[in-house]
Amino acid sequence: MSSTTASLDPIVKAVATQFDLGTGLTADRPSLKRPLSAMRGLYADTEAFEAAVAAGDPLSYEFYDFDVPLLETEVAYGTSITYPGKVGDEYYMTKGHFHTRLESAEIYFCLSGQGLMLMESPEGDVQVEEFRPGRSVYVPGRYAHRSINTSASEPLITFFAFPGDAGHDYGTIETKGFRTIVLDRDGVPELVANPRWAD
Numbered sequence: 001m002s003s004t005t006a007s008l009d010p011i012v013k014a015v016a017t018q019f020d021l022g023t024g025l026t027a028d029r030p031s032l033k034r035p036l037s038a039m040r041g042l043y044a045d046t047e048a049f050e051a052a053v054a055a056g057d058p059l060s061y062e063f064y065d066f067d068v069p070l071l072e073t074e075v076a077y078g079t080s081i082t083y084p085g086k087v088g089d090e091y092y093m094t095k096g097h098f099h100t101r102l103e104s105a106e107i108y109f110c111l112s113g114q115g116l117m118l119m120e121s122p123e124g125d126v127q128v129e130e131f132r133p134g135r136s137v138y139v140p141g142r143y144a145h146r147s148i149n150t151s152a153s154e155p156l157i158t159f160f161a162f163p164g165d166a167g168h169d170y171g172t173i174e175t176k177g178f179r180t181i182v183l184d185r186d187g188v189p190e191l192v193a194n195p196r197w198a199d
């Protein structure tokens with residue numbers, strides 16, 4: 001996930017970071033940005049996707065990587081900001097990933113906005129939890145996880161933390177997505193089988 005070489009030396013000095021609670025951003029380092037074009041193949045409505053990319057390729061989400069050492073004794077953390085928007089009827093979302101060390105869990109805390117955490121095991125078990133301000137979501141080990149912004153106007157801002165050696169594994173997600181997608185049906189999120197998924 002990071003562009004720099006990750007250290008294997010433990011952090012020995014305290015680190016403090018000021019995040020802006022309104023935007024979820026910090027001035028301490030640049031965020032990693034995912035414009036819509038980074039999501040090619042993941043939205044069901046490919047025509048709407050290409051039209052949105054051609055019309056300006058909006059930023060769909062951004063997040064931080066603090067280059068925490070890749071050790072199980074360290075804690076990787078940061079904020080994640082998923083912007084409001086839709087591709088066709090499908091809400092803006094993160095790409096989603098498994099952890100390379102599959103058993104690694106992750107914790108999220110919603111600072112503002114509203115949305116869903118979609119989780120899926122390699123065997124296809126699906127779990128969904130709601131994000132709203134003040135609510136935490138514990139993502140169990142072995143589950144791929146994707147944040148979805150279901151608000152029409154507000155960014156979904158979360159703080160996350162996971163073991164330093166968990167790693168990111170995009171596996172089948174980059175090509176087929178999740179087995180389940182979430183669509184806006186007259187203002188209500190609905191879980192639907194992903195038409196692009198095929199075993």
Ligand SMILES: O=P(O)(O)OC[C@H]1O[C@](O)(CO)[C@@H](O)[C@@H]1O
Nearest residue numbers: 063064078080094095096097160
């Ligand atoms: O790896 P993805 O799905 O592009 O999204 C990255 C998201 O996952 C995280 O790595 C947390 O697991 C966040 O940094 C960010 O919200």
